[in-house]
Amino acid sequence: MxxxxxxxxxxxxxxxxxxxxxxxxxxxxEGEFTVILGPNACGKSTLLKALARMLKPSAGRVLLDGKxxxxxxxxxxxxxxxxxxxxxxAPDGITxxxxxxxxxxxxxxxxxQWSAEDERVVAEAMAAxxxxxxxxxxxxxxSGGQRQRVWIAMVLAQQTPxxxxxxxxxxxxxxxxxxxxxxxxxxxxxxxxLVAVLHDLNQAARYATHLIAMRDGEVVAEGAPADIVxxxxxxxxxxxxxxxxxxxxxxTPLVIPKALASARI
Amino acid sequence: MSTLTSGSTVLRLGGNSxxxxxxxxxxxxxxxxxxxxxxxxxAATGSTALGLDRTWAALLGQGTKGDEFILWDLRLPRLxxxxxxxxxxxxxGALFQNLTRNALGSxxxxxxxxxxTSGALVAIILTDATLQLTAGFAALGxxxxxxxxxxxxxxxxxxxxxLVLVGIGVAAILAGVNGYLLTRTTIVDAFRAVYxxxxxxxxxxxxxxxxxxxxxxxxxxxxxxxxxGLDALRLGExxxxxxxxxxxxxxxxxxxxxxxxxxxxxxxxxxxxxxxxAAPHIAARLTGSTRSFMLSAIIGALIVTGADMIAVVGxxxxxxxxxxxxxxxxGLYLVWLLIAQxxxxxxx
Numbered sequence: 241m242x243x244x245x246x247x248x249x250x251x252x253x254x255x256x257x258x259x260x261x262x263x264x265x266x267x268x269x270e271g272e273f274t275v276i277l278g279p280n281a282c283g284k285s286t287l288l289k290a291l292a293r294m295l296k297p298s299a300g301r302v303l304l305d306g307k308x309x310x311x312x313x314x315x316x317x318x319x320x321x322x323x324x325x326x327x328x329x330a331p332d333g334i335t336x337x338x339x340x341x342x343x344x345x346x347x348x349x350x351x352x353q354w355s356a357e358d359e360r361v362v363a364e365a366m367a368a369x370x371x372x373x374x375x376x377x378x379x380x381x382x383s384g385g386q387r388q389r390v391w392i393a394m395v396l397a398q399q400t401p402x403x404x405x406x407x408x409x410x411x412x413x414x415x416x417x418x419x420x421x422x423x424x425x426x427x428x429x430x431x432x433x434l435v436a437v438l439h440d441l442n443q444a445a446r447y448a449t450h451l452i453a454m455r456d457g458e459v460v461a462e463g464a465p466a467d468i469v470x471x472x473x474x475x476x477x478x479x480x481x482x483x484x485x486x487x488x489x490x491x492t493p494l495v496i497p498k499a500l501a502s503a504r505i
Numbered sequence: 506m507s508t509l510t511s512g513s514t515v516l517r518l519g520g521n522s523x524x525x526x527x528x529x530x531x532x533x534x535x536x537x538x539x540x541x542x543x544x545x546x547x548a549a550t551g552s553t554a555l556g557l558d559r560t561w562a563a564l565l566g567q568g569t570k571g572d573e574f575i576l577w578d579l580r581l582p583r584l585x586x587x588x589x590x591x592x593x594x595x596x597x598g599a600l601f602q603n604l605t606r607n608a609l610g611s612x613x614x615x616x617x618x619x620x621x622t623s624g625a626l627v628a629i630i631l632t633d634a635t636l637q638l639t640a641g642f643a644a645l646g647x648x649x650x651x652x653x654x655x656x657x658x659x660x661x662x663x664x665x666x667x668l669v670l671v672g673i674g675v676a677a678i679l680a681g682v683n684g685y686l687l688t689r690t691t692i693v694d695a696f697r698a699v700y701x702x703x704x705x706x707x708x709x710x711x712x713x714x715x716x717x718x719x720x721x722x723x724x725x726x727x728x729x730x731x732x733x734g735l736d737a738l739r740l741g742e743x744x745x746x747x748x749x750x751x752x753x754x755x756x757x758x759x760x761x762x763x764x765x766x767x768x769x770x771x772x773x774x775x776x777x778x779x780x781x782x783a784a785p786h787i788a789a790r791l792t793g794s795t796r797s798f799m800l801s802a803i804i805g806a807l808i809v810t811g812a813d814m815i816a817v818v819g820x821x822x823x824x825x826x827x828x829x830x831x832x833x834x835x836g837l838y839l840v841w842l843l844i845a846q847x848x849x850x851x852x853x
Contacts, residue, residue: 294746318749325743329606333794337509345737346749350730353524354515362509375508398748406743 243306244268245402245433246291246321251300253283253290259298260286261457273428274435275448279478283457284437285326285406291435292323292404318346322400324391326407330379336390337375340366343397365396369423385416392423403427405436409443421447441478445469445493453477469493529800532791536803543807544588547814548580552824586709586773587813587827588806589717591780593770595805596724598781599788599798600763603735604756605669608842611782612647612767615672619679620650621771622702626686629698639701640713640772647771650675651764655757668760704775704828706813713773720769721802727762728798731755736796777828779835780808786842808834 246268254260260283268274268291276284289295290302293309302309309317322343330339343365344358366372369389374382379390388408395403405424409417417440425447428434438444444451445465453461453468455477461468470493474482480497487494513526549560553575562568563576594612601610612618624646628639657671687695728735734755737745745752767781784805785796792800812830819825 292743292747294743314746314751315749318747321747323743323747325741325747327741328744329739329741331739331794331796335794337511338794341509342737342740342744342748345733348733350733351521351523354510354522355520359509376511395747404747 243303244270245305246435247303247306248287248290248297249301249303251290251297251302253286253295253297255286255295259457263300264457264459265300266452266459266462268433268435269450270433271431272433272450273424273448274433274450274452275444276435276437276452276454277439277441277444277477278454278460282454282477284454286457287452287454288404288406288435288437292321292325292406293317294323315346318398318400320400321402321404322395322398324395324403324405324408326410328391330387332380334379335375336371336377336379336382337362337366339379339390340371340393340397343394346398361399362397365393368396368427369393383416384412385419388412388416388420389423392420396427401431402433403435405434407437407439409438409440417443441469441474441495442487445495446487446490465492469495526792526795529792529795529797532788533797533800533803536791536800536807540588540803540807540810543810543814544584547810547817548576548584550814551575551580551817582711582714583706583709583813584810585711585714586717587706587809589714589721590706590770590774590777591784591806591809592802593717593721593724593766593805594777594780594809595784595788596721596728596798596802597763597766597770598783598805599785599796599801600728600735600759600766601781602785603738603796604759604763605672606665606739607669608786609782610669610672612763612771613776613778613782614676615654615669616674616676616679617647617650617654617764617767618771618776619676619683620653621647621768622683622776623679623686624649625701625775626683626690626698629694629701630686630690634694634697636708636713640716643775644768644772647768648764650679651760651768655760700826701775702828703826704771704777704831705826706774706809706816707824707826709773717769717773720766724762724766725799725802727758731759731762732798735759735798739796774809775828777809777812778832779838780805780831783835783838784808786838 244267248264248266251264252259252262253264266287276287278284286295290297296310304312304317304320341362344362366375369392371389371393374386379387408420412420421443424434424436448465451463451465451468452459453473460477461473469484471482471484474480474495482498483496484493485496512528513524516523516525549555549557555572555575559568559572560576563572598611601612601615604610621643624642625639628634628642632638654671654675658667687698690698734750737748737750738755742752785801788801788804789796808831812834813827816825816827816830
């Protein structure tokens with residue numbers, strides 16, 4: 241098996257002296273929509289931060305295109321790898337067009353502040369996320385779903401083949417969660433490699449083409465949703481007794497938690 | 506012009522391009538015009554009112570010997586020092602507010618001013634406290650404080666709340682140290698110390714103006730190189746990292762630059778209160794969501810020059826120390842800011 245564009249190699253990752261994962265190895269396959277999931281504090285966001293070079297492993301390495309990600313110039317990495325963090329901050333009063341334009345940062349310089357290419361790519365990113373009409377609106381006037389699409393547009397304007405998304409659906413209502421995930425699926429179909437941390441097991445099973453299930457800082461199961469979403473794995477990862485049925489809409493696995501005998505009336 | 510770049514003009518030359526935001530350019534030009542007017546007016550006023558005609562003549566070398574002495578040896582050095590000191594403070598305030606992402610992030614709150622004061626007090630107590638020695642010690646005090654803050658925040662990044670909290674702690678300790686130092690002085694030294702603590706521009710010469718101007722020039726160059734990264738940092742550390750900003754390097758360089766700017770300004774003029782706090786706020790109000798470090802520097806120069814002019818005219822027939830005026834004006838501004846923010850329902 242050839243190694244993917246983003247590889248974690250025997251890494252110890254954590255905050256300060258607290259290691260969340262030790263000896264972790266993960267291979268992100270090219271061209272897939274990978275979703276990392278697991279219970280709270282299982283290390284899924286920590287893994288994403290390591291992939292995004294926000295955390296440097298205290299042992300082991302993270303490889304981007306076969307080379308240590310921390311030995312590559314960070315601007316060069318930013319042209320390969322885009323990141324939508326969990327809670328990005330929109331500066332007060334900034335307009336949608338201005339915020340999306342920030343995604344051009346790794347392609348710009350002091351004397352390259354706005355090229356024709358910048359203009360074209362930002363317009364495309366806004367069209368792809370369906371926010372072109374919002375261009376001159378203030379980001380703080382938008383709904384949660386619109387705002388999330390603006391942030392995704394900013395990352396798209398970065399023009400990277402790899403996209404990392406840290407819980408892109410948290411804080412959104414169900415309609416906007418689906419909207420964001422549909423957008424992710426579209427980006428994946430267009431040829432990008434996506435890695436997202438998600439909370440919802442059923443959404444992960446429906447949208448991901450590759451799943452990484454984690455618990456206590458370790459990868460418990462990895463593979464296509466149809467192969468690994470089984471009652472056994474769900475029990476193993478989440479301690480949740482459940483039945484698996486076929487999603488009537490998509491045929492992907494659908495997790496139905498069991499009702500406890502004591503909860504039955 | 507497309508909707509994407511509305512409110513700005515893009516200049517292209519070969520592969521290069523510069524994007525000029527109309528509102529920012531208008532604010533900078535407007536502030537510069539007011540600054541020139543205030544500077545001229547300030548040169549023309551004082552205990553000997555030269556008036557604009559005689560000031561202009563003396564400026565062009567066509568005035569009387571007396572007028573030229575007043576202008577070139579007394580007023581212009583003071584004016585130049587005030588301009589450079591104000592610009593340094595405005596710039597350092599803008600850097601600290603960017604670093605802390607906090608409206609109150611300024612060298613006054615973070616302890617750098619107190620550190621400079623400790624240095625000056627040591628000079629006043631231990632040496633014959635010439636202006637140069639006091640300035641040198643004050644600069645060392647501010648730089649040492651910047652270093653301590655940097656060392657204490659090094660575990661994580663020197664960012665946000667951590668920087669504010671460490672700074673407030675350092676400021677409190679230094680305030681105690683300063684109180685102790687004051688009790689160890691003679692009454693004459695204590696008076697000199699209190700005068701220094703107020704901050705003043707009287708009797709400044711070309712040498713001092715040049716020193717601060719060099720610090721300012723260096724600061725402006727570093728900030729010009731850092732400003733794109735600092736701007737990206739306003740989206741949060743994670744986004745900035747994703748965009749390819751060297752987060753820690755940018756932050757540390759900004760912290761060092763802001764400390765040097767504060768050290769240079771406070772060393773020469775004393776801790777002129779609130780300039781570093783108010784200037785970036787006023788600048789931000791003028792430019793909206795875009796931030797301009799340049800504008801903050803110009804506003805800082807404007808506040809100090811304007812305040813110094815009021816100080817020279819004084820109350821009754823007495824001149825005031827410049828710091829008294831910036832303190833009163835800046836304090837009023839701060840109170841207004843807090844009330845306005847509470848009305849808006851935000852405390853950032």
